[in-house]
Amino acid sequence: MCGSDGSLGKSMTKKRIEKKTDMIEVRMPHSKKEAFKAACEAEGITVSHAVRSFVDAYLKRSRRMKIQRITKDVSMTLIRNPIKTTSSLGAVLAATITAIAFSATPSAAENYVAPST
Numbered sequence: 001m002c003g004s005d006g007s008l009g010k011s012m013t014k015k016r017i018e019k020k021t022d023m024i025e026v027r028m029p030h031s032k033k034e035a036f037k038a039a040c041e042a043e044g045i046t047v048s049h050a051v052r053s054f055v056d057a058y059l060k061r062s063r064r065m066k067i068q069r070i071t072k073d074v075s076m077t078l079i080r081n082p083i084k085t086t087s088s089l090g091a092v093l094a095a096t097i098t099a100i101a102f103s104a105t106p107s108a109a110e111n112y113v114a115p116s117t
Contacts, residue, residue: 067099074096
C-alpha cells in the first residue's frame, strides 16, 4: 500500500544495493602491483573485483572458523563437566542450532540480485 506521501510501505520496497564508496589503500612493490594487474586482466576481471572477491571469501571463512571455535568450546565443556552440563544440554543445543543458523545467513557483502519480473 502507498503511504500518504505516495511512497511504498517497508514490505514492498526493494532492498537497496550498498554503494561502493570506501577504499582500501595497500602498499606493495610496483612490480607486484603490475603482476597482479596483469593476472586480473588475463582472467578478464578488474583489480577491484579481485580484491572484493578476496574480502568476501575471507569474511565467509572467518564466520566458519568462529562457528568451529564455538562448537569446539561447547564440546570441551560437555566432556569436562558432564554432570553440570547435562542439565543445560537444551541450552547448548539451542546455542549450537543458533550458531549453525548464523553461519547459513548470507554475507552482507554478497551482491544483491534483483528478482526478475
